[in-house]
Amino acid sequence: MTEKEQISTMLLENMQRSDLSVSEQAQGFQLMLDLGETETTIAEKTGFSKSTVRHRLNLAKLDQEMLTNREENKDFQLTLTDLYELEKVQDVEKRNEILKTAASSREIAWKAKQAVKEEKIKKNAQIVFEMLEEKGVKVAPKKAKEERWTGKWKEITNIDLSRWEDQTKINLQDTKDQLYYYQYYDRIYVVKKVIQKSKKKTEQEKKTEQEKKTEKIKENKRKITEILKRMRRERDDFIKELVSGKITIPKEVNVKETGWKIMINRITDGGSVAHMNAVYEFYGIEKVYEAKEEKERIEKEFAEISQEKQMLILLTRTAEPYEATDYYGHYKKGMKCLRDFYRLLQQMGFSFQSLEELKILNGTHELYTQETEDEH
Numbered sequence: 001m002t003e004k005e006q007i008s009t010m011l012l013e014n015m016q017r018s019d020l021s022v023s024e025q026a027q028g029f030q031l032m033l034d035l036g037e038t039e040t041t042i043a044e045k046t047g048f049s050k051s052t053v054r055h056r057l058n059l060a061k062l063d064q065e066m067l068t069n070r071e072e073n074k075d076f077q078l079t080l081t082d083l084y085e086l087e088k089v090q091d092v093e094k095r096n097e098i099l100k101t102a103a104s105s106r107e108i109a110w111k112a113k114q115a116v117k118e119e120k121i122k123k124n125a126q127i128v129f130e131m132l133e134e135k136g137v138k139v140a141p142k143k144a145k146e147e148r149w150t151g152k153w154k155e156i157t158n159i160d161l162s163r164w165e166d167q168t169k170i171n172l173q174d175t176k177d178q179l180y181y182y183q184y185y186d187r188i189y190v191v192k193k194v195i196q197k198s199k200k201k202t203e204q205e206k207k208t209e210q211e212k213k214t215e216k217i218k219e220n221k222r223k224i225t226e227i228l229k230r231m232r233r234e235r236d237d238f239i240k241e242l243v244s245g246k247i248t249i250p251k252e253v254n255v256k257e258t259g260w261k262i263m264i265n266r267i268t269d270g271g272s273v274a275h276m277n278a279v280y281e282f283y284g285i286e287k288v289y290e291a292k293e294e295k296e297r298i299e300k301e302f303a304e305i306s307q308e309k310q311m312l313i314l315l316t317r318t319a320e321p322y323e324a325t326d327y328y329g330h331y332k333k334g335m336k337c338l339r340d341f342y343r344l345l346q347q348m349g350f351s352f353q354s355l356e357e358l359k360i361l362n363g364t365h366e367l368y369t370q371e372t373e374d375e376h
Contacts, residue, residue, distance in 0.1 A: 030060035048275035085112040106349030121161040206310040217329035255308035278317035329369030
């Protein structure tokens, strides 16, 4: 045999060992591929299925030192199911970043799903940008995003990039006004400038300091609500993965006990016990009085899942206070239940997308009115 054939034979014999780790299998398959084998021939010679070979070759693209470290760390509890989720991320550098920063195997799966979502958002955003440019819509000045709550810009439409599937058209109002667009997290907003009528003295000039302060508090409350809505979408996505079984609830996480405590705390601090409307809302029904058949289907589906999953669905609405701030814009203690709920989700692999979200939960965000600013 030639030297190449000898190496290939040695590799093939080595791959038959039952004590090889997943990373060792991946490295072995990659060497065989480098020697001229294909996924098909590797599968035929080793007895592994083609899908297994493909999965292992994808693992071979990862940082092997980090992969081995995760395998050997018993506390990390690395699973193939979570690694398969990691494969769905197109950017290999991003895969390695997730592998390095995840605190557990479950968090790998969640971070991977978020990365796939981000890749979709980025891809869709580029398509939308090009379509809007063709329609004569211009990039909005920076102040448009900053002034979105001031009434100086009117929203024409917005596109949810994480769920945008119809990549053929964007419905815009027939208007002669110049339209502008900007991206805010996972959405693209199309707006137009509101023409302010000139007055001898503007309304802003007429306002007292207290009125200005009250308006600022209302504006900040709207911004906080917008951030919480974005967080809720991420939370819903994670719980849907749990309910569908794509992410398993760890045995060591006591959802019933912890979840019930959060519910009781919400009741005692002024919240109400969740009813089926919260379930309908979770599944995407807004007009509950107009969706009888859909409601019946949801009720049946809801009744068939475990109590843990039922509780998670209920908590995603009831754990969140009706408002995040009081009249003066202060952080409300009712946010503690939502913070506890996120801690429970983190035990199952959930992770936040930004520091801003943590600041909203713990009351340190600059949008909240500080106690020193309170003037009764």
